[in-house]
Amino acid sequence: MxxxxxxxxxxxxxxxxxxxxxxxxxxxxxxxxxxxxxxxxxxxxxxxxxxxxxxxxxxxxxxxxxxxxxxxxxxxxxxxxxxxxxxxxxxxxxxxxxxxxxxxxxxxxxxxxxxxxxxxxxxxxxxxxxxxxxxxxxxxxxxxxxxxxxxxxxxxxxxxxxxxxxxxxxxxxxxxxxxxxxxxxxxxxxxxxxxxxxxxxxxxxxxxxxxxxxxxxxxxxxxxxxxxxxxxxxEQRWFEYKVDDALLLVIGYGTAGRIAYTAVESARSKGLKVGLLRPQTLYPFPEDRISELADQIEGVLVVEMNAGQMVEDVRLAVGGQAPISFYGRMGGVVPMPDEVLSNIEAAYERISARYLVE
Amino acid sequence: MDSKDSLVCGIEGMELVYGRPQSLTEMHTHYCPGCTHGIAHRLVAEALDELGLREQTILVAPVGCSVFIYEYINADSCEAPHGRAPAMATGIKRTQPNKTVITYQGDGDLVSIGASEIFHAAARGEHITVFFVNNAIYGMTGGQMAPTSLPGQHTSSSLDGRSTERTGFPIRMSEVLAQLDGSAYIVRRSLHDVTNIRKAKKSILTALKVQQAGLGFSMVELLSTCPTNWGISPEQALTWVKDNMLPFYPVGDYKVTEAVKGL
Structure with a gap:
């Protein structure tokens, strides 16, 4: 074919x-x-x-x-x-x-x-x-x-x-x-x-x-x-990209996940240790993998085309092991990769600031 | 299949002339004394027996008093959401066009919440058969006003009698569906006396034959009783059908296409 x-x-x-x-x-x-x-x-x-x-x-x-x-x-x-x-x-x-x-x-x-x-x-x-x-x-x-x-x-x-x-x-x-x-x-x-x-x-x-x-x-x-x-x-299914050494994990699904992928690529080209997890099954939610990654990462950014719905499942999976921030657009607005990138950079900065304090 | 074959009379020299149709299960029904659902069930079961259809029938049950009909009719069956039986029957018939697909629905189910589904099933000429039991009240929920309740009729949600000013007018669904080109056979019968019961039986047979012959949508409306929620005795309920329902809902043939006449 x-x-x-x-x-x-x-x-x-x-x-x-x-x-x-x-x-x-x-x-x-x-x-x-x-x-x-x-x-x-x-x-x-x-x-x-x-x-x-x-x-x-x-x-x-x-x-x-x-x-x-x-x-x-x-x-x-x-x-x-x-x-x-x-x-x-x-x-x-x-x-x-x-x-x-x-x-x-x-x-x-x-x-x-x-x-x-x-x-x-x-x-x-x-x-x-x-x-x-x-x-x-x-x-x-x-x-x-x-x-x-x-x-x-x-x-x-x-x-x-x-x-x-x-x-x-x-x-x-x-x-x-x-x-x-x-x-x-x-x-x-x-x-x-x-x-x-x-x-x-x-x-x-x-x-x-x-x-x-x-x-x-x-x-x-x-x-x-x-x-x-x-x-x-x-049946938990997901796609992941550059998570092995990631300090910040970006999570998004569907179109938002795809845009997040582009933003993660840009962040990597700037030297930021950012990875992507894109749930392919929303139920069952890939909670096992996210929970596992939560041990290694320092922060999570959730990107959705809504007011923040999947972010609740992410919170349950992360279980307080890392701070979670959210970026969403509503009403049919599709976020642009640079919007997501600036949110990645902001989240990454918070992680770095914590490192400096520690 | 002859219903007599399924039962043993047990008395030498005596011929069994009346027994339980094979299409009825042994289960005792939950209906109130004097309710005509039992008669309607029996007529449908006899017709399935007489036409040899039991083993190829799929029955769609409604929500309402007859929700448990799938426990009483000895055939494959399913139970639809309130009013949606014609849509569910459509899904079954379209995927198994050689089977006999019937729905059995009350007046709340068919005329109120399911008005859209019955209307469009009839308009499409779905090859299904509908048995519509009209007793002018919501039975299962305890006697509220139905879209078929008569003007002035006392119910638990029209305590002073149905006001047409406030609640509009009863719907005569057989007359409505007869207007649609997709319907082939639409009749109203009554279960209040033996003569009318016999006529109802004949129409149930015809409606099933219409489906077998692929002539279009068929429906038999059956005027029925609800002594419990009408607040009268079973005997008075039969009289109530005759005196009050028949003038408003005349029995008759509302749609019989030429093809159906030729059956």
Whole structure:
């Protein structure tokens, strides 16, 4: 395969169907609409299910139905639409069903705007609607990662029978860059043993998120938490750059992580001992590696396109071992590398000042 | 499959002429005395038996009193968020077009919170069958006003009787959905006496045949009772349907396409 010039949204769509997407339901919303448009053409060409729903509420419940059929299914949206899906996500979580949801995040709160944002971090990582649940959340920082994580998302969803969210910001969805698509997978997947296919020659199956007895509901919750424990121990993913001798660790994900990379490169060229850690999974958060690095570093700078959401996870992982500073832009403003660099320099200066005192 | 085959009469020389349909489980229902959900469940189960559909049926349960229907109907089933059963059924039917996909929804579920989902499923002509149980009240939450509650009807959230000035007017959903080009078969029946129950059964069979033949969206509305929350006896409740609901919600065929007539 060779690289092609691909738009992020189109790349995710094409990667999804090559990973075996059998049923897509969605609703137009900027900045993810090209994803829906691409699938409207390709899924029909391939004789698979594409349906433009009447709302995001309906779309996620169609996904819920298709997941009951046992097929690989997906929807995509952007922040306000993702908010509307919370009800369906909670039911899917409460039914142990796998599916993939793409959130191409935009500025908020409210209608906000259509500019790139990471303001949904809490919403995507903390729960799936009401109740105790955490989806697996993948955060691509390039079109290539968007492709790779889309394929990974379906595999993780099936492996754990778990909800997987791809949290891309509007920049990842809208930008074009060269990337390589995977080969088309053969769609020979047989219906899983929980699928509702008609009770022919077997007892009926029921898929429900309803457990009337508190103890029964608690037992179900314990099962979820045990699964999340396995996910936390096996699925933490991150990218790191020049952390070995770093005194300052910069942490950012998605577009903010990519901009931070450029800023870290500039800082290194100025002789500053700065490294980068870019979480690729927002849940499970790469807390083990950050905790390990916290022993060695003298300070942390967190960069996000929001008011400071992931920084809370960083604080938990660092556990007070190093001072943490934050730089964020909100409302769809994308920080420039030199803004991040000046924050790196300021944080580095504080570290050096401490050294001098000591 | 004949329901008689599944049961042994046990008395020599006696023929079993009436038994539990195979599509009903042995579970005792949780419904109040005099509630017609039990009749509606039985009619659906008999129809699935008679058409041999049980083993290819996927039932989508609602939120409301009939939330546990998946424990009573002996078929594959799932339980949708409140009002979303038609969307969930769409996801199932689109991915398994050869299966029989049915939803069973009350009036709060279908007419209020799920108005959008039922409307668009009908407009798309989804090949699903909807059983719509209308008893003009929210039963499970304890008798609040429904979008189908009659003008002047006393409920726990309209204590002085439903005021159309304050709360608007009841919605006749069969008439509404019949206007959509995607609907193929929309009828209203009642469960308040034997004659009407028999008519309801026939329509349930027709609605399922519409789906089997791929003719479009089908729905049977069933006027039903809620003696507990209406605050009257089971017998009075049947009379209440006849005297109060039938004039406002006339039974009848609201949409029967030419293709359906030819079944």
């Amino acid at each position: 060779t690289k092609e010039l691909l738009k992020g949204n189109v790349a995710i769509a094409e990667a999804a169907l090559r990973a075996g997407l059998e049923a897509y339901f969605g609703y137009p919303i900027t900045p993810q609409t090209e994803l829906l448009e691409h699938l409207s053409k390709r899924m029909v060409e391939l004789g698979r299910v594409f349906l433009q729903a009447e709302s995001e509420v309906a779309a996620i419940n169609m996904v819920y139905g298709a997941a009951c059929s046992g097929v690989r299914t997906m929807t995509s949206s952007s922040s306000p639409g993702f908010s509307l899906m919370q009800e369906g996500l909670s039911y899917i979580a409460g039914s142990d069903l796998p599916c993939v949801v793409v959130d191409v995040m935009r500025g908020g709160p409210g209608l906000g705007n259509i500019m790139p944002s990471q303001g949904d971090y809490f919403q995507v990582t903390r729960s799936a609607g009401h109740g105790d649940f955490r989806p697996i959340v993948l955060a691509p920082a390039s079109v290539q990662e968007a492709i790779d994580f889309t394929v990974l998302a379906f595999d993780l969803a099936d492996k754990y029978r778990h909800l997987v969210v791809i949290a891309a910001d509007g920049l990842i969805g809208q930008m074009m860059e060269p990337a390589e698509l995977p080969e088309m997978r053969p769609s020979s997947r047989s219906a899983p043993d929980y699928a509702l296919t008609g009770a022919k020659g077997r007892p009926p199956r029921a898929i429900t998120s309803l457990h009337m007895a508190a103890e029964e509901e608690e037992a179900f919750n314990i099962k979820i938490q045990q699964r999340l424990g396995v996910i936390r121990s096996l």
